Amino acid sequence: MQQIINFLIRNKNFLLFAFLLMLSLVFTIQSHSYHRSKFVNSANWFTGGIYGSVSSVQDYFNLKTYNQQLLEENARLRTIVSATKTGDESIEPLTAANSPIPADSTVQYAYNPAKVINNNYAKTDNFITLKGGASSDIKKDQGVITSQGIVGIIDNTSSSYSTVLSILNSNFTTQVKLKGSEHFGTLQWDGKSPNVVQVIDMQQQAPVTKGDTIETSGKSAIFPKGIPVGVVQDYTLDSSKNFYTLSVKLMNDMTSLGHVYVIENKARVEIEQLENENYEE
Amino acid sequence: MKNNVLKNIVRFVALMFVQIYLFNHINFLGYINPYPYVLFLLVFPFTANRSLYIFIAFLTGLTMDMFGNSGGVHAAACLFLAYLRPLTLRFAFGVSYEYNAIKLSKVSLYGRFVYISILVFTHHLVLFLLEVFNISNILYTLNKTLVTSIFTIILCIVFNILFSRRIE
Numbered sequence: 037m038q039q040i041i042n043f044l045i046r047n048k049n050f051l052l053f054a055f056l057l058m059l060s061l062v063f064t065i066q067s068h069s070y071h072r073s074k075f076v077n078s079a080n081w082f083t084g085g086i087y088g089s090v091s092s093v094q095d096y097f098n099l100k101t102y103n104q105q106l107l108e109e110n111a112r113l114r115t116i117v118s119a120t121k122t123g124d125e126s127i128e129p130l131t132a133a134n135s136p137i138p139a140d141s142t143v144q145y146a147y148n149p150a151k152v153i154n155n156n157y158a159k160t161d162n163f164i165t166l167k168g169g170a171s172s173d174i175k176k177d178q179g180v181i182t183s184q185g186i187v188g189i190i191d192n193t194s195s196s197y198s199t200v201l202s203i204l205n206s207n208f209t210t211q212v213k214l215k216g217s218e219h220f221g222t223l224q225w226d227g228k229s230p231n232v233v234q235v236i237d238m239q240q241q242a243p244v245t246k247g248d249t250i251e252t253s254g255k256s257a258i259f260p261k262g263i264p265v266g267v268v269q270d271y272t273l274d275s276s277k278n279f280y281t282l283s284v285k286l287m288n289d290m291t292s293l294g295h296v297y298v299i300e301n302k303a304r305v306e307i308e309q310l311e312n313e314n315y316e317e
Numbered sequence: 318m319k320n321n322v323l324k325n326i327v328r329f330v331a332l333m334f335v336q337i338y339l340f341n342h343i344n345f346l347g348y349i350n351p352y353p354y355v356l357f358l359l360v361f362p363f364t365a366n367r368s369l370y371i372f373i374a375f376l377t378g379l380t381m382d383m384f385g386n387s388g389g390v391h392a393a394a395c396l397f398l399a400y401l402r403p404l405t406l407r408f409a410f411g412v413s414y415e416y417n418a419i420k421l422s423k424v425s426l427y428g429r430f431v432y433i434s435i436l437v438f439t440h441h442l443v444l445f446l447l448e449v450f451n452i453s454n455i456l457y458t459l460n461k462t463l464v465t466s467i468f469t470i471i472l473c474i475v476f477n478i479l480f481s482r483r484i485e
Contacts, residue, residue, distance in 0.1 A: 056371065059375075059389065064388040160448060
């Protein structure tokens, strides 16, 4: 017994080191699996509050850009609205295909505005922190977009802050399709450039050309159909020669995000219930 | 003693603040963010209790992880740094160093450079191995470690020279 205690005392530094190392490795491994980083994240009052207070100062420097973006979005929406009213043929009327916010959104999707208070894009697993959480109806697994394109999926929420699993995260995947056809693939990120993402497993029959637009497929309950993602920059056949791998230049500038919309899918519970019934059978 | 504790707390808060608001957003060449917050652990009093030091290193790393949503990668990297510090001290400052009151501001620039470089490199290697978490990207990881280390080392030495002179 004496010897065991002596051993413990003699090696207390190493034991402390090993114990804390195990702890941090557990946190690390948790953070690398989707939806597991519950303990260490920036959606708590302390880190969220600090990010929030400093971001309110930084905002002053970006007001010009935000105004510009809002004006552009307003102008686009106004053109669409007036075209629908007057029946002007030269401007495309409001359809799901050309609108940043799909036409059927009034029924199924609700949009909550939120402000980005922290944004990362230089790591392999990037997260964004938003001001706005459970108290403003933001819940886990809701989609996040800007007027230009998709941003990510809500990962964790506290009462007034939330973290977003950015599309620039190796754990992020969602289904996307070519604009104008129904050929779909899976969107993911290789961790290299913050402007370029990859689409894998796109059927070889798909009519891909450089410059094509990629948009969300609406096959998941998170993003509605037709939200723009990016433009095809390059494509190659993968080693099996059956699927294309595309590299897609994002429409969104992920390095400068100000205000975003969080999408609430009202039919989500119903869709998931239905799908789960299928799996159980 | 009290003065020393206060000084370290101020240093911790100041370094964390510039790290989170300035250096985490540099993104030089798209992916390089230096981590000069490790300077807090590098200049932490050499005579301090080792267990306490290891624990403080863990908390420092965990704070960074909370702000960066990175799980426990900084905590693990800081632990390695803290555990290897006595070894590095002996290597960089020779056998004469034996927990005597050596001050970082009193040793030669060369010794300081060796000491900071070894620990920063170790820290960054562990950090990026865990952050990328993919052995097939090992070249990318090593490249990132090397380039980021160079920036962090330069910043640490500059900070160290700037601030140690004023304290004397």
